[in-house]
Amino acid sequence: MTALTQTATNWWKGGVIYQIYPRSFQDTTGDGIGDLAGITQRLPYVASLGVDAIWISPFFTSPMKDFGYDVSDYRGIDPLFGAMDDFDRLVARAHELGLKVVIDLVLSHSSDQHPWFAESRASRDNDKADWYVWADPKPDGTVPNNWLSIFGGSAWQWDARREQYYLHNFLASQPDLNFHNPDVQEAILDVARFWLEKGVDGFRLDTVNFYVHDKQLRDNPPLPPEQRKSDTAPAVNPYNHQSHRFDKSQPENLAFLERFNALLAPYGAASVGEIGDSERALELLEEYTGAPEGGDSKRLQMSYVFDFLSGDDLKAQRVVDVFADLDRVAPNSWPCWAMSNHDVVRHASRWNLSDEAIKAYCTVMMCLRGSVCLYQGEELGLPEAELQFEDLQDPYGIEFWPEFKGRDGCRTPMVWDLGVNGGFSTAKPWLPVPHEHLLRTPASQEEDENSVLHHYRKAIALRDRHAALKHGRQFDMRADGPVLSFTREAEGKSVHLRANLSDAAAGDLQPWQVELTYS
Incomplete structure (x- = not known):
């Protein structure tokens, strides 16, 4: 690089x-x-x-x-x-x-309590009617397409005022803004x-x-099981069953x-x-x-x-x-x-x-x-x-407990x-x-x-001391068993790193030892 x-x-x-x-x-x-x-x-x-x-x-x-x-x-x-x-x-x-x-x-997305959404859902012909993603139901009354919410279930929520569905990629109380509308962008x-x-x-x-x-609201295609990853949503969430090509x-x-x-x-x-x-x-x-x-x-x-x-x-x-x-x-x-x-x-x-x-x-x-x-x-x-279920605040964890415990475990108060x-x-x-x-x-x-x-x-x-580490180029990265090594270089100076990323000795490096060489 x-x-x-x-x-x-x-x-x-x-x-x-x-x-x-x-x-x-x-x-x-x-x-x-x-x-x-x-x-x-x-x-x-x-x-x-x-x-x-x-x-x-x-x-x-x-x-x-x-x-x-x-x-x-x-x-x-x-x-x-x-x-x-x-x-x-x-x-x-x-x-x-x-x-x-x-x-x-x-x-x-915003909250469903944002004034923009309150006006948008009031009718189909007001100034902000198109500020969120609205769609008519299918002829049988079901959702416009197969898009799923990261927080579980369909990404579509019925609204009785407009008799339409609105899109929410997360909670139903988090309607998606319509970025196809230039007024929204402004x-x-x-x-x-x-x-x-x-x-x-x-x-x-x-x-x-x-x-x-996707303005046409096309269905997402299915994703074969071997291609499913849980980087965006937990493994127990069917969100991972789709290729998110259009949402x-x-x-x-x-x-x-x-x-x-x-x-x-x-x-x-x-x-x-x-x-x-x-x-x-x-x-x-x-x-x-x-x-x-x-x-x-x-x-x-x-x-x-x-x-x-x-x-x-x-x-x-x-x-x-x-x-x-x-x-x-x-x-x-x-x-x-x-x-x-x-x-x-x-x-x-x-x-x-x-x-x-x-x-x-x-x-x-x-x-x-x-x-x-x-x-x-x-x-x-x-x-x-490690929290008990009764201590949970995160709707994500409450929905998928106990296979997924949510995000509260990393959000507990800072200790001083x-x-x-x-x-x-x-x-x-x-x-x-x-x-x-x-x-x-x-x-x-x-x-x-x-x-x-x-x-x-x-x-x-x-x-902070070494320009090479802040913004220099990086090259010659390799792994020799548990030992990671690479070089950073900028302004004629370089830093070479060797790190044993294991709990056992590796060659001349002790467990978890990092060696830095400057030139």
Whole structure:
């Protein structure tokens, strides 16, 4: 892969972004739910990690059926999280500390309580009648086509007011916006403009390939069992039985992303897209982020890549295979790597890792070509929380329990110290604080030079010191049994990595040892 030069206006190239799930970061009001003021309070800790930016999951006005990913006012702060003044103070404090601010925009769908949808469903001939995806039933009254929801069942919901079905790729309370309507696109661009004027430095775009659907509403073809993957939906979900050729990832999406990118350019803002597609993920990565050598993408700056978020054990050959596929299918793309986030089992548990293994994977990720997203608590080595069914809040887990336990296990409150509820809240938290997390607080790890926390700081600082690791070219990647090796190079200097990604000695490398050579 070719090298890309990093400048002040493209801080994201090789940058490290720290994801904050606001409900679970810090509560300052005593209601058991984290808030914006709590994020501001803890920003010095985040800055101490050495990261470049924070990504804040949705905090907009919402009925919280999907915990903020169902927006009822794109310009409003939900009272659970505070007020606009709290957001302004957060941005100002982050910038004082040298942190960029990236916010999570959920644009493919809104809440069914959004005023846009209330007007759209009122009749078939009002100003917003075509702002959502409406379709007549088949002659027998059944759904317009075979599209399925990621959250289970048909992707179509009957509405008695219009006597039509509306599309929802997720919950029935999350109707899909109709991006074929130019007025919808203008409204969405206006939302982005509003937050850019508020001082944000970029957007994480939720389900970015779901914006545009097939206008003809053609059925998705079936997917043979041997081709079914569970990267987008859990294995028990029949969503995986289809080839999602028509309900998402449509070519018209590219034109909208070019408009979105043009809006961001004067602000020097960045975009990172979440591409949810088990069949064409790398092809879409190239289409959405691909850029000529030394240039910038006309669509997204970077995109979330799911390869290291899967259940597949991340051994040396797996890393080599991922990058071989990337070089073959998406050579001009700019990936954003993550091992944990708010939607998947924390990687410490997913791969059953010891602290030494967590440290090794952290170092490897900080040396890979691309940008990096960290998820709150992974720098502490937090494992997945084991919750009882009665503690669940996530509708996804409630629907598919117990074969799929949902996303609550990775969303439990952040622990800070040995105070009440780990220092998160003086009230009963919205999700339980696991006892095992109290053994891994920042307060305790600060005192241990060999802690996971200190290692994350060192690995991030290593990346920041070497241009080769931030934006240099990557080559000669290979696996020799459990040993991964590759070289990064920029500005006439190189870093060579050898990492034993196993719990047994391999040649001259001890278990989980990472060796770096500079030239």
